[in-house]
């Protein structure tokens with residue numbers, strides 16, 4: 001396991017010394033075969049009753065470790081992100097912390113009230129109304145009827161459920177159920193809130209409202225563990241993160257570093273990241289439209305080819321073209337997507353939009369898009385390049401060119417909340433009295 005130790009100072013949580021959750025050597029095994037799984041379940045219960053339970057650290061036929069020796073701590077007011085591919089053990093870990101299932105090995109120590117938001121409309125009974133579910137749900141989380149009465153209106157208002165509060169939850173949309181689940185969990189003022197992807201269901205406005213509320217309860221001392229495939233959400237909310245793969249802890253530490261490691265593993269396995277100068281296959285005269293993209297590379301200010309742009313430094317995007325038909329002018333278009341943010345389109349640069357047409361003649365041509373300062377933050381990106389005519393018809397297209405932006409010199413202080421790097425200087429003026 002890699003311990004990605006802090007290289008920068010993080011905002012202090014209200015009480016940085018108080019541990020509210022301690023996960024120590026937690027392991028959990030499951031069996032893929034249903035019949036065997038039932039048999040093992042009966043065997044384990046019988047073993048526990050008679051005191052002859054077989055040792056839990058051994059796998060029986062068809063069993064596997066869904067979690068293997070997971071260790072971390074959560075302090076008061078801290079937000080911890082859990083990242084990992086599908087099936088890496090994130091939900092299992094949350095279910096163990098919530099006390100819904102028992103670990104086979106290790107211990108989980110919790111201080112205070114834990115509110116799990118693990119499934120859509122966590123714990124709601126579909127045939128009961130929203131109102132009945134709020135009372136049932138909040139009382140399970142330890143509130144008295146009087147306390148629920150006092151908070152009821154706030155829950156309904158926060159969830160924006162309106163009159164539907166007296167309709168059965170099974171008539172709610174998934175967004176409504178998620179809103180009500182979040183609202184009732186958050187109004188119990190939990191010491192630890194466990195959130196598994198449920199925020200992804202609501203619309204953007206509700207997500208923003210949830211994030212504000214999370215920050216608010218966090219400043220009052222609540223801690224939370226957030227599971228999400230949306231890396232941007234983890235980056236925006238959590239200081240520290242844990243990266244799980246096949247039940248093993250691969251990395252833990254500051255979210256930025258953990259997420260970079262996770263992304264690198266995710267993308268390097270799927271598609272190679274481009275370095276240096278990449279050449280594209282030469283087209284046959286029939287396949288070509290008269291102007292072809294032949295290569296791509298990044299260059300530094302001295303014209304040297306570089307493997308990746310550096311944050312805050314000059315970079316030139318260089319596209320080698322071959323023109324073999326009479327074309328007077330062409331345009332070039334770059335579209336960059338951020339793989340950290342669900343492949344969201346973040347930057348489009350087009351010579352046509354900028355009203356810069358490129359005069360051509362038969363032969364080779366290198367088009368350079370020169371950026372005096374790279375504002376993109378460190379991460380993994382995907383780029384499409386279009387070589388276009390005036391009317392936007394494309395002569396040639398290169399899609400899905402993956403590249404990295406690095407911050408090797410650590411010149412930028414970037415945390416997950418920044419969408420881009422902005423060059424800056426600091427100054428201060430003092431006045432003597």
Ligand SMILES: Nc1ncnc2c1ncn2[C@@H]1O[C@H](COP(=O)(O)OP(=O)(O)OP(=O)(O)O)[C@@H](O)[C@H]1O
Nearest residue numbers: 030031032066084085086087088089090091092093
């Ligand atoms: N009750 C169960 N019986 C058998 N296998 C299970 C059970 N629950 C989970 N698993 C398996 O344990 C592994 C971890 O599952 P888990 O749901 O914790 O992963 P996850 O990281 O939350 O995945 P996702 O991102 O898809 O939600 C998976 O291989 C899953 O198939």
